[in-house]
Amino acid sequence: MLSYIVWSPKPYIVDLGFTELRWYGLLFALGFIISQQIMFYIFKKEGKTEKQVEVLTFYMVIATVIGARLGHVLFYEPARYLSNPIDIFKVWEGGLASHGGAAGILIALYLFSRKYKDISYLWILDRIVIVVAITATLIRTGNFINSEIIGLPTESNYGVVFGRDVETRINYLNAAIEDVSISKPKNNASLEGIESRLKYPVELTITYSAGNDLAAVKNFTETKLLEQLQNNNITEYAVFGTNPTINYNEKQGQVIATIYGDGVPRHPAQLYEGISHFFLFLLLFYLWNRNRSGLADGRLFGIFLIGSFGLRFFYEFLKENQVAFEDNLALNMGQWLSIPLVLAGVFFIIKSFRAEKRI
Template identity: 45%
Template sequence: MNLDFILWTPSPEMFSLGAITVRWYGLLFASGFLIGQYILAHIFAKEGKPEEDINAVTMYMVIATVLGARLGHCFFYEPDYFLAHPIEIFKVWNGGLASHGATVGIITALYFYSRNRKGQSFLWILDRIVIVVALGGALIRMGNLMNSEIVGRPSNSPVAFVFGYGGKDVLEQHFGQVVEKVSIQKSGISQAHANAQGIELKPLTLSVQFKEGVSQAQAQEVVSQIPQVLAAYEASREDIEVESSPKVQFTQAGTATIANVEAYGVPRLPSQLFEAISTFLLFAFLYLMWNKKKGNTPEGSIFGLFVVILFSLRFIYEFYKENQVAFEDKMPLNMGQILSIPMVAIGLIVLYMAYTGKTKVKVQ
């Protein structure tokens, strides 16, 4: 029996207060700006820049990141839909942000910011901003992990995750009138087996607790529908599989019936976690580079390194991630990779200019 996998089932929601729900993604997204502002204040203080400019550049960043990331997703990944339903563009809470769009938005906003800031040229401010952008990117990818989204491809790797929250949520929502809650555990009974692609499915147990008063006959009727329900929803069909006639064990918890249903999970690479770790390391590298030189680096050098490293890694990671939209399945490279190529090229050009003296050198 092979149980060498991580079962990932945390809720995207931290807690609710009445009609207000606090989500991990929102908290981590906001934390990127708050922590980034603190780090930027430290950088500005060290280099003798006006403290009041920190709030200004932060405002530019917030607006540019959200607007650029949203428009990037809408027009890079789903242009037909959003052109036909333009009002949907404003519904950011429904999800859909693209890092390439955020990058374009930030660069554009900082160009306008730098025009009237003495001693803060366009490349100078880009060099400082990308340090905190890297940290924000790491926190956003952790938010993606908490949302169980932007997942990796199925894999037999020992570090694979089974993303179970989607299946749990689908069953609770679909059978909400009779089901109290659903939990998912690793199974010590079922045997792992491989699917047609050679991926070793992981044995799980779906514990379905019914509301008081639901008879075992009613519970059996619900259990018989579970395979079809899981297969019908995008949030669950690619992560949790239940055979048409699964093994089921009924137990009682007081007056409530519990059905323990045999299931299997599809292990996937936790691509969000890989990106979060590498982007955090990129943040540390860029900050140490700035700190060691105390700002005396060729203008554009930190920005150039950031763009080359970040989007080179993004290009590689895309080989191990599921495509975000269906049209990418027919492409030799997906949209994330196509958009990364010009970003890397821009970074290389800026680096060349910085280290051949074609950009202004900052000397305190």
């Protein structure tokens, strides 16, 4: 049976000291690498050149990064960035919007089609959405690893307790704290006597550096640390209460405190979108491969717009709003931006069927 999981991986693959190699960056780059190889295959099958794919890849990388960044700036936090324009360039702090990326890609592909007269705008749109779908799968996987764009709380068994923010906030609370980890209880024995009041039990393990007195550790843990655990930024991921069960043990001179609480399972919205885009990729590639020579221009593009942004519209009901102003909207920004793209998808599909009838 499915059961809730506690998710708190490191966002980086390796810490190089001066910088970190992060999973998100790797998956983002991998999306373009895989996409380029697929486009080589598509262009070869349709009599185009590898040089055109190389130029297309350059256009796509630049357009996606700039479009996604400016999309976030303009759609979600214009006041912040317009008052501090230099922050626009701090992409490592996060803040990329898929709708902005889509706008950037549309502009870039128009310029690309103008450069190559044997490639029409709708022709390249139909092919590019195939690889955009697989790239979106990898990017949303990166979002999941980063514990960002999280879903709303759910009572379902497959919910995910995102523990990264809990670990980060506790880790920087005191210099004596050497390590923090949150996980499911490792064995049933540790839950004896408390399992009845915990629906989704989690254990927060705090390792204090060697040399710290047990009494001092207890005093800090049961006062300042417990106070921090009541912070709203932590209780949205795990609830420990004002008098949680705490176990202490000493190992190799270190004091280890284990605090038991109730996790808050949430929808893994990133995975919903990622998996949906993977199946959308399979569908689009199948349709292209089956009837590429007779495919009416705009058909695949329309299917992608409806599938990607139509599902995005509904998934937004399961996700937390990204910025505070969305709380006062009937629909959040992601939903408002998705509506015209879905309608555009309907338009292009109807147009493609009408074009077939005229042939």
